[in-house]
Amino acid sequence: MRKFLTKTGNSYAIVIDRAVMELLNITPETPLKMTTNGRGLHIEPVAPEISPEELDQALGRLHERYGGMLKRLAE
Numbered sequence: 001m002r003k004f005l006t007k008t009g010n011s012y013a014i015v016i017d018r019a020v021m022e023l024l025n026i027t028p029e030t031p032l033k034m035t036t037n038g039r040g041l042h043i044e045p046v047a048p049e050i051s052p053e054e055l056d057q058a059l060g061r062l063h064e065r066y067g068g069m070l071k072r073l074a075e
Contacts, residue, residue, distance in 0.1 A: 001017075003015070
């Protein structure tokens with residue numbers, strides 16, 4: 001897909017087509033991360049942050065379900 005920059009105030013922007021936004025499951029409110037290797041750009045949605053409480057809950061469920069098996073494998 002070939003794109004051109006669009007003047008926006010004193011800056012320039014790249015317009016992302018709705019079909020691409022739907023494919024990536026992003027909205028105008030989705031934070032995006034832009035990186036470069038000096039020759040090109042890479043733009044991707046920022047991974048959602050998980051709270052320490054959510055992490056603890058997920059690890060607890062993992063331990064409940066697989067704790068015994070993991071312990072036996074470690075022996």
